Amino acid sequence: xxxxxxxxxxxxxxxxxxxxxxxxxxxxxxxxxxxxxxxxxxxxxxxxxxxxxxxxxxxxxxxxxxxxxxxxxxxxxxxxxxxxxxxxxxxxxxxxxxxxxxxxxxxxxxxxxxxx
Amino acid sequence: xxxxxxxxxxxxxxxxxxxxxxxxxxxxxxxxxxxxxxxxxxxxxxxxxxxxxxxxxxxxxxxxxxxxxxxxxxxxxxxxxxxxxxxxxxxxxxxxxxxxxxxxxxxxx
Numbered sequence: 380x381x382x383x384x385x386x387x388x389x390x391x392x393x394x395x396x397x398x399x400x401x402x403x404x405x406x407x408x409x410x411x412x413x414x415x416x417x418x419x420x421x422x423x424x425x426x427x428x429x430x431x432x433x434x435x436x437x438x439x440x441x442x443x444x445x446x447x448x449x450x451x452x453x454x455x456x457x458x459x460x461x462x463x464x465x466x467x468x469x470x471x472x473x474x475x476x477x478x479x480x481x482x483x484x485x486x487x488x489x490x491x492x493x494x495x
Numbered sequence: 496x497x498x499x500x501x502x503x504x505x506x507x508x509x510x511x512x513x514x515x516x517x518x519x520x521x522x523x524x525x526x527x528x529x530x531x532x533x534x535x536x537x538x539x540x541x542x543x544x545x546x547x548x549x550x551x552x553x554x555x556x557x558x559x560x561x562x563x564x565x566x567x568x569x570x571x572x573x574x575x576x577x578x579x580x581x582x583x584x585x586x587x588x589x590x591x592x593x594x595x596x597x598x599x600x601x602x603x604x
Contacts, residue, residue, distance in 0.1 A: 421499065421582070421594030422538070437591065469537060483528065484592065486537035 382406065385470050385487035392460050392494050400455045400490050402470030410473045411453040412484065413437075413445060415466040422469065428453055460494045467491050497521045499595035501583050506601045507573055515568045515581050515598045523588025529557050529568045530582040532597065538582055541568070570600075578602045 383404040392398050404411065409430045414422040424437030428447040442464060444456045453472075457464055468491075471484040498520045507513040519527070526545040530538040544550055544559035544566060556569040568581055580597040587593055 419596060421596045422584075422592075423594070424591060427591070483540035483543065486539070488537050 383470060383472055383485055383487040385468075385490050387490060388488070389491040390493070392457075392492065394461055394494055395459050398457045398460055398492070400457075400468055400470075400492070402453045402455070402487055403451050404453075404470075404472045404485075404487075405451065406472060406485065407450060408472035408474055408485070409450070411447065412471040412473075413443070413453070413455045414469045414471065415439065415464075416469060416489075417466050425455065425468075460492075462494045465492060465494045497587060497593050499583055499585060499593055501581075501595040501598045503596070504599045504601065506603060507570075509573055509575060509602055509604050511573050512569065512571050513573060513600065515570075515583075515600065517566045517568070517583035517595055519564050519566070519583070519585045519593075519595075521585045521587045521593055524561060525586040525588070525590060527557075527559055527566050528584045528586070528592065529566075530584065532580045532582055534579070541581075573602050575602050575604070 386401045412427045413425040416422050423439045425443050426445040428434045431447050431450045434445050467489050469489045470487040473484045474482050500518045528543050529541040531541050532538040542557040544557050549558045554571045559566045580599045582597045583595040584592040
């Protein structure tokens with residue numbers, strides 16, 4: 380693995396189904412993030428984790444949950460998908476728990492999710 | 496509320512110079528980032544400003560004025576591969592990035 384990976388690349392899901400989006404990084408970054416990106420809107424933070432074992436809610440957390448059992452993995456779960464969750468989902472990571480000091484976020488390739 | 500404003504779309508000619516502006520109103524300020532995002536791809540880091548002034552990196556420069564809540568990204572000697580969206584993001588007092596909707600830059604030959 381080089382950098383940050385996400386799976387699946389794309390998925391079509393029936394409403395009401397449960398879905399887990401996977402994210403793995405091999406850069407030993409402390410912080411990880413989940414964003415959704417919708418046309419005409421900026422990236423919106425769903426959940427974040429400053430370090431393994433801790434998580435926090437972002438701007439749009441409803442309908443989503445995360446866990447951070449170890450440094451490398453940060454899965455995002457939709458417990459019961461709804462059509463408004465159709466979006467492109469990006470996972471990102473950064474060195475520190477804080478993105479400042481030029482501590483940029485590195486992004487995975489994204490997961491395109493369609494909920495019907 | 497928190498707000499990041501950027502133009503939705505800009506068009507420029509290959510070889511020319513273009514300036515993409517970003518204005519912000521956020522709860523605190525811990526730095527401003529510019530990212531590039533090609534269609535269908537992930538955002539990639541371009542620049543970071545935390546102090547007022549100009550930061551230059553090859554063909555790309557970024558400027559910040561904290562008192563005016565204003566930044567711009569300057570792209571020189573435009574190439575076709577510069578066609579992309581450019582995202583402005585501000586790190587607020589909670590150390591979270593607040594993102595603008597992005598500026599789609601179209602380069603014409």
